[in-house]
Amino acid sequence: MQQQTGHTLKAFDEDIDRLRGLISEMGQLAQSAIRESMRCLIERDTEGALRVVERDKEIDRLEIETEKRVVQLIALRAPMAGDLRDAVAALKISGVVERIGDYAKNIAKRVPLLEGSSDIEPVSLLPEMARIATDMVTDVLRAFVERDAKAAVRVCERDQAVDDFYDSIFRTLLTHMMENPHNIGQSAHLLFVAKNLERVGDHATNIAEMVYYAATGDHMVEPTKKRRRKTT
Amino acid sequence: MQQQTGHTLKAFDEDIDRLRGLISEMGQLAQSAIRESMRCLIERDTEGALRVVERDKEIDRLEIETEKRVVQLIALRAPMAGDLRDAVAALKISGVVERIGDYAKNIAKRVPLLEGSSDIEPVSLLPEMARIATDMVTDVLRAFVERDAKAAVRVCERDQAVDDFYDSIFRTLLTHMMENPHNIGQSAHLLFVAKNLERVGDHATNIAEMVYYAATGDHMVEPTKKRRRKTT
Numbered sequence: 413m414q415q416q417t418g419h420t421l422k423a424f425d426e427d428i429d430r431l432r433g434l435i436s437e438m439g440q441l442a443q444s445a446i447r448e449s450m451r452c453l454i455e456r457d458t459e460g461a462l463r464v465v466e467r468d469k470e471i472d473r474l475e476i477e478t479e480k481r482v483v484q485l486i487a488l489r490a491p492m493a494g495d496l497r498d499a500v501a502a503l504k505i506s507g508v509v510e511r512i513g514d515y516a517k518n519i520a521k522r523v524p525l526l527e528g529s530s531d532i533e534p535v536s537l538l539p540e541m542a543r544i545a546t547d548m549v550t551d552v553l554r555a556f557v558e559r560d561a562k563a564a565v566r567v568c569e570r571d572q573a574v575d576d577f578y579d580s581i582f583r584t585l586l587t588h589m590m591e592n593p594h595n596i597g598q599s600a601h602l603l604f605v606a607k608n609l610e611r612v613g614d615h616a617t618n619i620a621e622m623v624y625y626a627a628t629g630d631h632m633v634e635p636t637k638k639r640r641r642k643t644t
Numbered sequence: 645m646q647q648q649t650g651h652t653l654k655a656f657d658e659d660i661d662r663l664r665g666l667i668s669e670m671g672q673l674a675q676s677a678i679r680e681s682m683r684c685l686i687e688r689d690t691e692g693a694l695r696v697v698e699r700d701k702e703i704d705r706l707e708i709e710t711e712k713r714v715v716q717l718i719a720l721r722a723p724m725a726g727d728l729r730d731a732v733a734a735l736k737i738s739g740v741v742e743r744i745g746d747y748a749k750n751i752a753k754r755v756p757l758l759e760g761s762s763d764i765e766p767v768s769l770l771p772e773m774a775r776i777a778t779d780m781v782t783d784v785l786r787a788f789v790e791r792d793a794k795a796a797v798r799v800c801e802r803d804q805a806v807d808d809f810y811d812s813i814f815r816t817l818l819t820h821m822m823e824n825p826h827n828i829g830q831s832a833h834l835l836f837v838a839k840n841l842e843r844v845g846d847h848a849t850n851i852a853e854m855v856y857y858a859a860t861g862d863h864m865v866e867p868t869k870k871r872r873r874k875t876t
Binding site (some may be wrong): 476479487490493497507590594 | 686711714722725734814818821826828832836839
């Protein structure tokens, strides 16, 4: 095995920092895609929604780019222990960010299906739920860039709020469906939108667990992890 | 960089074969979890569903084990080019199999929520949809073990059938909700079950794309990839 000299060590650090930058850039695209898909949903902006769907390709491209660079990094620098863990974490985190982008795309794809339908009350809760979920993504990617295990734990703790929003919206939508059978199609789409946002919170939690592991070498203990209730 | 001798080459092949075996074992657990969760759903077997939820921990454990072994493999054998691509593919595929296990768990978690409700017609389509989706998982993991790029392409082609089942079940459930407002809660849960199965098909497709890439070094061309319509 290659001995790591001061020179290769520095080169690895530079490479992994660039990788973190790339993943952070992906994360910003994914967050703004969620915000934009929610704006399009609320304002029934079908044109804008199509642009969100189109721009998801850029996130997909960045994931492929990240994977290529991680593989090159491992092949060239032969990182060991903590460095190898960092490289693997980067690979996995970019995969999760790509899926967060997919949720934004899925929300955007429902916008044309809602055209012509009237506003219903649960929609008023969705933007706030989206705001908490995207803030979790922002903060967990900052924790990743800064290798901050404590910040990662704090992100996990906020997932309960997203789950509570989801439960509330689920119940409200079901009641709305019973009272307004002609709105059932719209409500079904909004159920899935709420579910997508709940999954964004879950994925931010997953990233937080990976950041914690990469930074400490230990797995996050159960009580700080999401208390998964996903039964609705 | 370490020169690969005949000895280390053989050791790598043995290690990666063992990894494929481990992922194949995970895949079998995930498939049987989906089949079992569907049986519990149809027979309203709440006890059985709880066992499915409990057994998902074994899949999670195997994913952590796979990741540990991939990292060890890379650190010890310093694989290059195709071998490194294989190792990275193993890591990513085990992550996708873990998510397929999560879908089975999510389906199982809905079983107690359906207790006491009567059978409704769309349920009759769900087991067939589940069968196609789990067969895709079986076949894509066989393609992975055998490094068979052509078999991977054939798996992708079958995802359209899963999507068609989903669209049909979605429409049937919406009609059912309109006609039977008292069954709306049950129907909403079944909407999510159908969505989970549709996602299992998507994930089998994702694995197929990774198998293709690992085996050929090329990305699968668009027309054979899933024609994503996910608008419902």
